[in-house]
Amino acid sequence: MPYISNRGDAGSRLWIVMERPFSSDVDKGFLCSGGMGNALDKMLREAGVSLNDCYVTCRRPNTDAPNAVSNVEGALSQYQPPFILAMNEIGNVFLPELRAKKDPEEYKGQLQKNAGSLLISPNLHYPHYMMPFYGPDRCMADWTERNVTTFFDFQKLREELKYYHNHHKLQPLPERVLKFHDMELDELLGYIDQMIASPYVSNDIENPVYRTKDYYPHPGYPILIGLANSPRFGISFRLFRDKPSENRELWKRLEKMYLNVTTIGQNFFNYDSYFYKMLGFSLNLHKIQDTLQRHHILWPELSHKLQFMTRQYTREPYYKDEGHNWSYKYMNNYRRYNCLDACVTYEVWEQQEEEFNARPHLR
Numbered sequence: 001m002p003y004i005s006n007r008g009d010a011g012s013r014l015w016i017v018m019e020r021p022f023s024s025d026v027d028k029g030f031l032c033s034g035g036m037g038n039a040l041d042k043m044l045r046e047a048g049v050s051l052n053d054c055y056v057t058c059r060r061p062n063t064d065a066p067n068a069v070s071n072v073e074g075a076l077s078q079y080q081p082p083f084i085l086a087m088n089e090i091g092n093v094f095l096p097e098l099r100a101k102k103d104p105e106e107y108k109g110q111l112q113k114n115a116g117s118l119l120i121s122p123n124l125h126y127p128h129y130m131m132p133f134y135g136p137d138r139c140m141a142d143w144t145e146r147n148v149t150t151f152f153d154f155q156k157l158r159e160e161l162k163y164y165h166n167h168h169k170l171q172p173l174p175e176r177v178l179k180f181h182d183m184e185l186d187e188l189l190g191y192i193d194q195m196i197a198s199p200y201v202s203n204d205i206e207n208p209v210y211r212t213k214d215y216y217p218h219p220g221y222p223i224l225i226g227l228a229n230s231p232r233f234g235i236s237f238r239l240f241r242d243k244p245s246e247n248r249e250l251w252k253r254l255e256k257m258y259l260n261v262t263t264i265g266q267n268f269f270n271y272d273s274y275f276y277k278m279l280g281f282s283l284n285l286h287k288i289q290d291t292l293q294r295h296h297i298l299w300p301e302l303s304h305k306l307q308f309m310t311r312q313y314t315r316e317p318y319y320k321d322e323g324h325n326w327s328y329k330y331m332n333n334y335r336r337y338n339c340l341d342a343c344v345t346y347e348v349w350e351q352q353e354e355e356f357n358a359r360p361h362l363r
Contacts, residue, residue, distance in 0.1 A: 002064035005030040007037075008055040013161065015081040016040075016051075017072060019090040020060040022137070031056040039136035043146065047154030049161070055081070059090060073123055082164055083157065084121075084130040091132040094121040097318070098132060113307070116153035117317040118160070118173065127170050131157060144301070152312050174316055176343050180236040180335035185246045191227075191235045192253045198229035200289070201257065202264040202346035205239075205272050206323070206338050222275050224331075225254075226338035231347035236335040255281055262287040264349045266306045266341075269293065291345055294352050297362050310344050313351040 004021040007030045016032070024034025032040055032051060041051035057075065062068045073094075076084070084094075091098040092107055097114050100107030111132055118129040133153055139146035163171040179191065195201045206224040221240075228234035241247050258281055265272050268290045273283055295304045302308065307320050319340055326334035356363050 002062055003029075004058060004061045004063065006055065006057045006061075007031045007033070008052070010055050010057075010075070010079050012053060012055040013081055013164065014049070014054045014083045014085070014157075015076070015079075016054050016056045016085045016087060017076075017090050017094075018056065018058045018087045018135070019093075020066065021058055021063065026063065031058055031061075036136045036140075039140055043136065043139065043150040044154060046150050048158040049154060054085075055079075059093065076124055077126070080126045080128070082128050082170055083160060084128060085157070086130050086132045087135040088138070091130075094123050094130060095119055095132065096122065113320070114318045115149070116156065116311045118156075118315060119317055129160065129170060148302070148312075156315070171315075174314070174347075175232065176340070177233045178236075178336055178339040178343070179234070180332060180339050183235075183237060185241070185249060188235075188237055189249065189253055192250075192257060195227050195229050196253070196257045196261060198261065200229070200262045200264055200346070200349075202226075202228040202234070202342045202349070203268065203272065204265065204338060204341040204345060205275055206334065207275060222279070224335060224338045226335075226342035228339070228342035228346045231343050231350065234339040234343040234346075236338040236342070251281075258282065259284050260287075262289060264289045264291065264346055266290070266309075266345045266348075267292040289349060291348050291352060294349075294356075298352060298355050298359075306341065306345065306348070309348045313348045314344060316340075316344055316347075 004025050018031065021031055022034060022036040024036050025031055027034065031037070037051070044051050044054070057072055059069055059072050060066055061070055086094060088111075089107065091111060091114075092100060095114070097119060098107060098110045100110065111134065114132050115134060116131060118131060120128065121130050124130075131153065133149055134145055139149055160171060183191075204226040205222040206226070207220040207222040223239060224236055225239050226234060226236045241250060258276070263283075265288065268288055273285075273288070276283055291306075291309065292304050295302070295309060302312075307318070310316050310318070319337070322333060322340075323337040
């Protein structure tokens with residue numbers, strides 16, 4: 001039976017799109033019918049979703065003609081499912097974030113970064129979220145990835161489905177007010193005064209590392225500071241201003257904030273704090289909440305990078321590549337990235353607080 005049939009009702013709100021069938025699907029003749037399908041069903045059920053509630057389709061269903069391509073894009077546009085799970089390499093077709101230009105290994109790296117993100121495909125012209133994920137074949141080989149996919153990504157998807165059922169529309173992605181333009185001193189100090197009046201402020205520095213022989217191994221001065229007093233509002237600004245008098249006013253205000261307001265940071269103790277001390281700022285170490293160290297306590301077996309915690313705790317799609325390409329002449333992208341880091345870190349801290357409240361013995 002060379003042609004493997006689709007599985008489920010095409011009117012389902014959740015579609016799973018594969019590139020090609022599993023070898024275990026050949027015996028029964030429909031997708032996800034063998035061992036890999038059972039493994040995927042178990043993962044979905046543990047997350048509160050059922051494979052029986054999904055429609056599973058495939059781009060290359062004919063095993064005798066593996067290069068023949070079915071019109072999955074047309075079917076998606078016809079039935080307009082609001083949620084799509086893009087399994088393994090199928091994301092390469094629908095999502096520009098995952099397209100490998102030269103090396104297939106590059107695609108694997110992009111999938112690792114974007115797995116679990118709520119993305120939007122430019123190929124589909126209706127409201128939807130497409131979530132790339134490693135299929136059950138990879139998850140069975142890597143139990144950590146299996147649990148992360150099940151209990152973080154699929155449970156996030158379950159909550160999205162619940163919102164859609166209750167409101168009959170997609171839940172909007174996080175709305176954040178990010179101020180990262182070149183500010184006059186008065187405007188900047190006004191924002192910092194807002195931060196000083198807040199009980200908690202998320203703090204993130206950006207310091208490009210010098211890679212030339214003349215400066216290596218100098219770590220580079222912090223050039224940008226990102227601050228956020230909620231997950232929804234953040235600012236990014238240059239630490240060194242053009243006028244020394246303005247620098248003095250700015251640094252005095254920052255010193256006041258660091259001494260009196262609880263600072264939230266990612267890897268703040270082992271990274272940011274050293275740069276602040278090098279520059280002469282006073283830090284109240286008793287008023288620092290480090291999300292990396294907190295994550296070590298809550299989830300010691302998992303990755304502790306902000307990239308992973310963004311996937312675990314937030315609905316913010318992967319954005320860390322935005323901080324890679326920048327120049328001193330065009331800083332807006334870098335400052336936006338700095339702002340977003342501060343806001344996301346604050347959101348991660350809030351979610352960690354809920355976990356500590358549920359497990360007070362870990363405090």
